[in-house]
Amino acid sequence: MNERRRAVERGQTRQELxxxxxxxxxxxxxxxxxxxxxxxNAVYNIVDQIFIGQSVGMLGNAATNVAFPLTTISTAVxxxxxxxxxxNFNLEMGRGNPDKAGNIVGTGITMLAVSGLVICAxxxxxxxxxxxxxxxxxxxxxxxxxxxxxxxxxxxxAVFATGGxxxxxxxxxxxxxxxxxxxxxxxxxxxxxxxxxxxxxGIAGAALATSIxxxxxxxxxxxxxxxxxxxxxxxxxxxxxxxxxxxxxxxGAAACLNQLAMTVVQITMNQTLTYYGALSHYxxxxxxxxxxxxxxxxxxxxxxxxxxxxxxxxxxxxxxxxKNFARVRKTYRLAAIWVTAIATVFFLCFQLIPHEIIAIxxxxxxxxxxxATRYLRIFMLLTFINGxxxxxxxxxxxxxxxxxxxxxxLTRQILFLLPLILIFPLLWGIxxxxxxxxxxxxxxAVLAFVFIxxxxxxxxxxxxxxxxxxxxxxxx
Numbered sequence: 001m002n003e004r005r006r007a008v009e010r011g012q013t014r015q016e017l018x019x020x021x022x023x024x025x026x027x028x029x030x031x032x033x034x035x036x037x038x039x040x041n042a043v044y045n046i047v048d049q050i051f052i053g054q055s056v057g058m059l060g061n062a063a064t065n066v067a068f069p070l071t072t073i074s075t076a077v078x079x080x081x082x083x084x085x086x087x088n089f090n091l092e093m094g095r096g097n098p099d100k101a102g103n104i105v106g107t108g109i110t111m112l113a114v115s116g117l118v119i120c121a122x123x124x125x126x127x128x129x130x131x132x133x134x135x136x137x138x139x140x141x142x143x144x145x146x147x148x149x150x151x152x153x154x155x156x157x158a159v160f161a162t163g164g165x166x167x168x169x170x171x172x173x174x175x176x177x178x179x180x181x182x183x184x185x186x187x188x189x190x191x192x193x194x195x196x197x198x199x200x201x202g203i204a205g206a207a208l209a210t211s212i213x214x215x216x217x218x219x220x221x222x223x224x225x226x227x228x229x230x231x232x233x234x235x236x237x238x239x240x241x242x243x244x245x246x247x248x249x250x251x252g253a254a255a256c257l258n259q260l261a262m263t264v265v266q267i268t269m270n271q272t273l274t275y276y277g278a279l280s281h282y283x284x285x286x287x288x289x290x291x292x293x294x295x296x297x298x299x300x301x302x303x304x305x306x307x308x309x310x311x312x313x314x315x316x317x318x319x320x321x322x323k324n325f326a327r328v329r330k331t332y333r334l335a336a337i338w339v340t341a342i343a344t345v346f347f348l349c350f351q352l353i354p355h356e357i358i359a360i361x362x363x364x365x366x367x368x369x370x371x372a373t374r375y376l377r378i379f380m381l382l383t384f385i386n387g388x389x390x391x392x393x394x395x396x397x398x399x400x401x402x403x404x405x406x407x408x409x410l411t412r413q414i415l416f417l418l419p420l421i422l423i424f425p426l427l428w429g430i431x432x433x434x435x436x437x438x439x440x441x442x443x444x445a446v447l448a449f450v451f452i453x454x455x456x457x458x459x460x461x462x463x464x465x466x467x468x469x470x471x472x473x474x475x476x
Contacts, residue, residue, distance in 0.1 A: 017172075018094075018318040023330045027338070031311025033174035038303035038310075040178070040185040046296045047185075048206040051192045053362020056143065058289045060203050061362060063143035065292025066136045066270065069263045070148060074119055074155050075162060076259030081111040082163030083310070084252025086170035087397055090314050093230070094321025101230070105167060107244040109225060112163040116156030123152040135270025137284055147207045154211030157218035164221035170314060171230050180224065184217030254397045254405030255306075258390070261413030265421070266295060269433065272421055276430040282371050286364075287430060290372040293361045294379065301346045305339045305387035309394035316398040325459040332395050332452065339387025347383040350376050379437035385445040392448040396455070408451060412444035 017026065052060035085108025092101040123130065131144045161181060168177040188209050195205025273287035312335045319327040349357065354376040355369060364372075389412055396405035417440035424432025 018315055019322060019324065019327075023315070023327060024334060026315050027308070027312055027331065027334055030169060030174050030314055031308045031335075031338075033178035034169060034311035035304055035307030036178040036182060038307040039300065040181040042296070042299045042303045046300070047189050047192055048210060049293065049296050049361055051196050052203055052206050053293075055196050056203055057362060058285065058364050058368060059140055059143055061292050062140045062285055062289040063136070063147055063203060064206075065288060065295065066131055066134045066140060066144040067148045067151065068292065068295060069134050069266050070123060070130070070151070070155070071158075072259050072263040072266065074116070074159050076256045076263065077115045077119060078112065078159045078162035079166075079259060080249060080252040080256035081108050081115065081159075082166035082252070083255040083313070083394075083397065084108065084248035084250070085111075085163075086166040087251040087313060087317055087400075088247050089167070089170045089230075090317035090398075091321045091400060094318040098230070102232075103241070104244055104248065105228070105230075106238040107241060108163070108167065108248055110238045110240055111245065111248065112160045113156075116159030119159065120152055120155040123148065123155065127152070134267050135274050135288060137274060137288065139285060140288065143203050147203050150204060150207035151210055154214040157211070157214040161214060161217040161221045164218075164225060166310070167228075168221065168224050169310070171228055173224070173229070174311070176224055180220035181217050183220060184213035184215070186213075187216055188213030250402045251397055251400065251405075253402055254393050254409040257406055258393065258409035258413065261410055261418075265413050265418055268418060269421055272425055272433055273430065276425050276433070280430050282367055282430070286368050286371055287375075289364070290358075290368065290375055293358060293372060294376050296361075297350075297357065297376070298380070301343060301383065301386060302390070304342045305390045306394070308335050308339050308387075309391045312391075313394060313398045316395060317400075320399040323462075325463045328399070329456055329459060332391070332456075335391050335395075336388060339391055340384065343387045344384040347380070350380045350383060375434055378431075378434035381438035382441040382445075386441055388445045389448045392452050395452070401455075404451060404455075408444075408448055411447050412440050416440035416443050 021029075049061060049064050052064055056063075085104055088104045089101045092098070092104065127145065127149060131141060131148065134144075136144045161184065165177040165181055168174075168180070191209035191212055192206055195201045195209050199205060201208070269291055270288060273291055274284045277287035278284040312331050315331050316328050319325075319331070354373045358369060358372040358376065389408060393405045393408040396402070396408065417436055420436035420440055421433050424436050426432070428435070
């Protein structure tokens, strides 16, 4: 029996929960499963990285880093369809339009299925040139090809499972969304050990384990969607309609573009570190391997930040649609406080025990650990404010202001970090890449604060107008 049905039996509908339940309790209810789902997605990559690092070594870590942009591209498409569909669904339900909400969900499901297959085909057709474009060196390329050729077959499953989990949360079952993703991740861990060490399959075994785990998660998501609680689907719901596709893309664009921005930055960083690393005493392969490990560490923090932001989405979207602005403001404030507290813990770990953290991901030379430790400390120097940007971007998406959400989602990666990792190395060599990180983090956080400050003021004015209007209305 799912969570939504239990709530109904207690006399609470989904609408009543979102409109009246204590905000802190609601955020925990929706955000914890969302965080766990994002952490599980991170586990797919991190577990592979750890097992590969321990078995294959530094070149294996570099290979998964080269393949990582394909993961972020797949996640970007899943978020475009999943977040966009869930945001529109919650807004329409808050406005009392269940028919429109049903059409949105059906369209989103079709988009997830089609897009995953398209990405898979494109990767298999252009595999070798993609690996070269993503920064594979001559030594790394064979490992990257072996890993990516197998994981490409798991892309349709990954896209559908990741995007579909957002629809499950929007339907009032965040715990099942978490379980569906977590089941594949747990299986992946066991299969990694079995294929890599038991069958001695090396990096190919890690890839096979990942694809099987993603397929299992996808099957669970499909199973839930066949018994979706809020909507009784008909074949007509799944037709692609230009208006509904545009509505989904407009509200999913912020989350999608943020992931795509990460992809562009990752590729550029790989190429930059490879080039300037070759000019330093570290060589080209050490920086390429190190940035792969640290990017995996960063996605753990991103999982918490984005998970809390996504968990707040049903609360913010419904109450904004219902014009309950006080609850909208309180939800944002609590989310911002929580992500900052979590990010501060990560900051302390990165600064105090960087060597121990890097060692989890496998063996390497003294130069490898020297570079990785410095990179982690410097690049993640302002980690404690990194949660503000995704929470603010998702907030604007949840209230239907997609343009602002998109802009904020692009500030750190595209507007600041990308130019800085191209300019700073011209002045300071490979160290310039490290210092680009905290500067981009700081400026992006300041901009997010400015945008949310004016939005909160606007909501207060709207609230006061509504109060005065109600006071002026004659009693009936």
